[in-house]
Amino acid sequence: MEQSTAVHTLDSILAMEKRYRAAFINSLLGPKPGNLVGTQNRRHQANLAIMSSAFHLGASPPLVGLIIRPDVSPRHTLQNILDTGYYTLNQLNASIVVPGHQTSARYPEEVSEFEATGLTTEQIRQFPAPFVRESLIKIGLKLLEHHPIKINGTHLIIGEVQLVSVPQQAIGDDGHIDLVSADAVGITGLDSYHRLEQLQRLSYAKVDKDPEPI
Amino acid sequence: MEQSTAVHTLDSILAMEKRYRAAFINSLLGPKPGNLVGTQNRRHQANLAIMSSAFHLGASPPLVGLIIRPDVSPRHTLQNILDTGYYTLNQLNASIVVPGHQTSARYPEEVSEFEATGLTTEQIRQFPAPFVRESLIKIGLKLLEHHPIKINGTHLIIGEVQLVSVPQQAIGDDGHIDLVSADAVGITGLDSYHRLEQLQRLSYAKVDKDPEPI
Numbered sequence: 001m002e003q004s005t006a007v008h009t010l011d012s013i014l015a016m017e018k019r020y021r022a023a024f025i026n027s028l029l030g031p032k033p034g035n036l037v038g039t040q041n042r043r044h045q046a047n048l049a050i051m052s053s054a055f056h057l058g059a060s061p062p063l064v065g066l067i068i069r070p071d072v073s074p075r076h077t078l079q080n081i082l083d084t085g086y087y088t089l090n091q092l093n094a095s096i097v098v099p100g101h102q103t104s105a106r107y108p109e110e111v112s113e114f115e116a117t118g119l120t121t122e123q124i125r126q127f128p129a130p131f132v133r134e135s136l137i138k139i140g141l142k143l144l145e146h147h148p149i150k151i152n153g154t155h156l157i158i159g160e161v162q163l164v165s166v167p168q169q170a171i172g173d174d175g176h177i178d179l180v181s182a183d184a185v186g187i188t189g190l191d192s193y194h195r196l197e198q199l200q201r202l203s204y205a206k207v208d209k210d211p212e213p214i
Numbered sequence: 215m216e217q218s219t220a221v222h223t224l225d226s227i228l229a230m231e232k233r234y235r236a237a238f239i240n241s242l243l244g245p246k247p248g249n250l251v252g253t254q255n256r257r258h259q260a261n262l263a264i265m266s267s268a269f270h271l272g273a274s275p276p277l278v279g280l281i282i283r284p285d286v287s288p289r290h291t292l293q294n295i296l297d298t299g300y301y302t303l304n305q306l307n308a309s310i311v312v313p314g315h316q317t318s319a320r321y322p323e324e325v326s327e328f329e330a331t332g333l334t335t336e337q338i339r340q341f342p343a344p345f346v347r348e349s350l351i352k353i354g355l356k357l358l359e360h361h362p363i364k365i366n367g368t369h370l371i372i373g374e375v376q377l378v379s380v381p382q383q384a385i386g387d388d389g390h391i392d393l394v395s396a397d398a399v400g401i402t403g404l405d406s407y408h409r410l411e412q413l414q415r416l417s418y419a420k421v422d423k424d425p426e427p428i
Contacts, residue, residue, distance in 0.1 A: 033244030
């Protein structure tokens with residue numbers, strides 16, 4: 001049975017209503033990682049913002065990229081990162097989707113999203129930014145590079161992984177972390193949360209043989 | 215019951231064996247989108263490479279970021295994008311995980327990964343890069359910016375969405391695309407593929423009320 005296909009061009013995309021377009025374009029690439037970004041301001045007040053824009057930049061050295069849009073709710077996050085040089089990424093899991101989502105409300109600067117949503121700050125080894133206790137996989141990052149993306153006014157933040165906390169039992173012999181056991185959540189579009197169902201792991205691809213389940 | 219937690223610092227991460235570290239660091243952020251990147255070289259030979267490094271950069275204008283590592287298998291992709299200025303992202307789905315994964319084998323330049331893996335090229339409206347027929351959500355992109363990331367030798371490619379093909383029935387009234395119905399796949403770590411299970415969609419967060427399922 002032939003399915004009906006919608007084809008859009010740049011013109012028809014630009015003609016979409018603004019929130020419709022945001023939902024549509026945000027859905028195109030597939031599932032995105034969900035992370036709560038923890039920062040503090042110069043007065044040590046904790047801030048927390050959910051983001052789905054973190055991406056792996058490299059393992060050696062361990063680097064993470066993060067796109068921050070200054071025009072939406074986590075507007076204190078960028079300033080805090082630039083002011084202090086440190087931030088945390090706390091992986092979203094199914095137990096904290098609702099308070100995590102709620103961190104995107106536009107709280108005034110004097111309100112900590114931790115207190116407003118009931119999530120708990122955690123200090124790990126004097127790292128100078130707050131972690132989220134309820135998250136299972138936590139990363140402490142040091143700001144290395146800040147690239148303003150002129151084309152749309154967003155900001156690319158590149159951070160070096162300086163501290164990682166992961167449940168021991170989720171780490172495999174080969175370093176792979178079982179994110180299903182860590183109850184990881186993916187985000188699609190602007191507001192849709194998904195659990196992961198294991199499909200398969202596949203062996204390193206070689207030209208002369210088919211990949212095998214591992 | 216208290217779970218055992220592994221805490222790593224930058225020093226202990228840098229001391230990990232190389233592939234162990236790659237698997238570990240690639241797992242930290244959570245699920246990543248899976249896309250097959252279609253390009254052609256100047257002689258119009260089609261190339262296809264699986265990547266999990268695409269990210270949403272903005273909806274207005276519609277922009278996608280892509281990190282390309284020249285030192286791993288999809289090494290022709292970067293050159294083709296720079297040479298021709300166009301490329302496609304074809305969202306991975308559960309039916310094409312195995313041939314999609316196999317595109318990461320180091321085929322010589324004269325071998326098209328389409329032919330080697332059995333995936334089918336599709337031409338849409340004279341767009342100057344090949345799409346993947348078996349993919350359900352396809353994006354045609356024009357290269358806008360190329361930022362070499364000096365810190366680790368990767369490349370950030372920023373593209374403008376010029377053409378999109380999506381199953382009509384997956385698009386909601388609000389522009390959100392139901393990626394579960396589109397059989398979308400997330401990637402964790404280097405080689406682990408996951409189906410999505412719908413958890414919930416949540417209403418736009420406001421300061422004075424809790425988010426509600428939508």
